[in-house]
Amino acid sequence: MSVSPQTPPPGATAVLVLADGSIYWGRGAGAEGTAIGEVCFNTSITGYQEIMTDASYAGQIITFTFPHIGNVGTNFEDIETKTPAARGCVFRADITEPANWRAVGHLNGWLQAQNLVAITGVDTRKLTRHIRDGGAPTGVIAHASDGTFDIPALIKEAKAWPGLEGMDLAKTVTCAQTYPWDGEADWSLEHGYATQDKQGVHVVAVDFGAKLNILRCLAAAGCKVTVVPATATAEDILGHKPNGVFLSNGPGDPAATGEYAVPMIKDLIANGLPMFGICLGHQLLSLALGAKTKKMHMGHRGANHPVKDLATGKVEITSQNHGFVVDGDALPDGVTATH
Incomplete structure (x- = not known):
């Protein structure tokens, strides 16, 4: 079921409506109701639970380009935040039964528990090409078991949504107060997440929507980690006497x-504190140095994006998830592009 007239085809219990009037019929999954946001796509083949719980997806509806979904089920370890910030999900195939020894639940049940609205049966290749050619649009997913939808009202709702430019979404996903990371570090097949007992340098992590695995990586590297809210001041951070500061990933417009x-x-x-930024944190650090950021046509979201080290010529495969970028044509003196 893909782009079609406003009359639902037989068996349709969900619809994705874009602001330009495009309509994609399908079958509902997850929670019933509506979800509005910027429609993007992720090209990863697996890791769907980590993707859906990445706070950088706040305000967005995720289209999964890989057709199959749900085969590894869900568990309590493969999450990046406790509460998903994504608005909804678009799948090609129906959610399959889990077939993985680590699974403790079905993806559809997990979506319902997280109040995430989803649609299956969509021609995701066609939708992805639509996004590629026209840019990331605003869309609304509606899931109703009785198959009743007010398409004109949904189109109107999509057109009225303001979009991600100008949105500060970090405040909606950051931690409420400062806390020490508990030392949870590397994961192993036999023991799950290990605890890092030996702590060296003290790093303050500013949480703009930090993924749990990034904090685990800092702990695994031997760091003592203190997490502070996005609104923390320099005085707050310096009061912890850190050896360095980490600026996390996060959603929304860096400006x-x-x-x-x-x-x-x-x-x-x-x-003079050493600083390291990822994703939104990197963009904010660039702004502080006098650079500019801009909205991308469709963003980079996936686990296989090649990046070239300009100094060595080496190409590395990276995992990316961002819809804004530092403007490479407007770098101030003293700031050099390395990749």
């Missing part, structure tokens, strides 16, 4: 989040 984050970062730079 909007930068209204309060950039002054904090500038103060930390003035204090």
